[in-house]
Amino acid sequence: MTDAVWKPRLIALDVDGTLLDPETERISAVVKAAVHRAVAGGGQVVVSTGRTVLGVTPVLDELELTSGFALCSNGAVRLDVDAREAVSVETFDVGPVLAELLDRLPGVVFAAEELGVGNRVTAPFPARQLEGRQRLTTVDELAAVPVPRLIASWPGHPPAELAARLDGVELPSCTYTIDHYEPWVTVTPEGVSKGSALEKLRAELGVPSSDTLAVGDGDNDVEMLRWAAHGVAMGQGPEVVREAADEVAPPVSADGAALVLDRFFR
Structure with missing residues (x-):
């Protein structure tokens, strides 16, 4: 792929x-300026995140993005950026997943997304970890309502221990990823990922698959990086993410995303 002749038309960018x-x-001024150059240069920027709609809205405001779409909750929710409204939502039955995780992770606590409101939680989460209102509920009550995203947190345990407990485990009727920075499991409907949601959007927009770029740093970005014609892992990302990419950029602390975008949108 030659920078001088190739310019992506659909650009998926992770947040955190x-x-x-x-x-x-x-978000640094350098990164924000690079995103604006990409938009001005004809790129369709899609902010693609594990955050909920409430969590991505401040990011869109900071970037001053006013059109297009954002993918939230690891692809389970598509947001119209201009209207700030969810236009597509996929949900799943969390009951079987709750039972499996309770068995494998003693002391696990859950947060189930309430779209546009916050989360129903089985124990309070630190305010910085969840967006919007937290409403205490029981596991049985949580299991009764289909949701787009479920968070399982294992307080007091390192992320590596959680990863070891779930190594090779297939949770029932869902897709899940493990955070490398927090002892978290993020669960979405079966077959739903940033990559699957981007592929649906790409087809609807009529963008050739060869004109796609994705940049990310986490486990939940692996499918997105594999989906893109050119996938870029951030330098601080774990090995599994770097291996899924075509290129490794400098870390976020060095404005790696801006350096990537500026190659294509000078």
């Missing part, structure tokens, strides 16, 4: 660890 530096909790 890609656009936003977790250390500063901000």
Whole structure:
């Protein structure tokens, strides 16, 4: 792929660890300017995140994006950026997953997304971890309502221990990813990922699959990086993410996403 002749038309960008530096909790002016150059140059930028609609809205505001779509909850929710409204939502029955995780992760606590409101939780989460209202509920009550995203947190355990407990495990009727920075499992409907949601959007927009770019740093970005014609892993991402990419960029602390975009949209 030659930078001088190829320019992506559909650009999927992860948020935390890609656009936003977790250390500063901000999007740098350099990254923001690069995103605007990509939009001005004809690129369709799609912010693609594990965050909920409530969590991605401040990011869209900070980037000053006013058109197109964002993919939230690892692809389970598609948001119209202009209207700030969900236009597509996929849900699943969380009961079997709850039972399996309770058995494998003693002391696990859950947060089930309430679209546009917050989360129903089985125990309080730190405010910084969840967007919107937290409503306490029982596991049985949680199991009664289909949701687009379920978070399982294992407080007091390192992420590596959680990953080891679930190594090779297939949870029932769902897709899940494990966070490398928090002891979290993020669960979405079966077959739903950032990659699957982007493929649906690409087909609807009529963009050739050869004109797609994706940049990300986490486990939940692996399918997205494999989906793209050119997938870029951020430098601080774990090995499994780097292996899924065509290229490894500098880390988020060095504005790696901006350096990638500026190659195509000078």
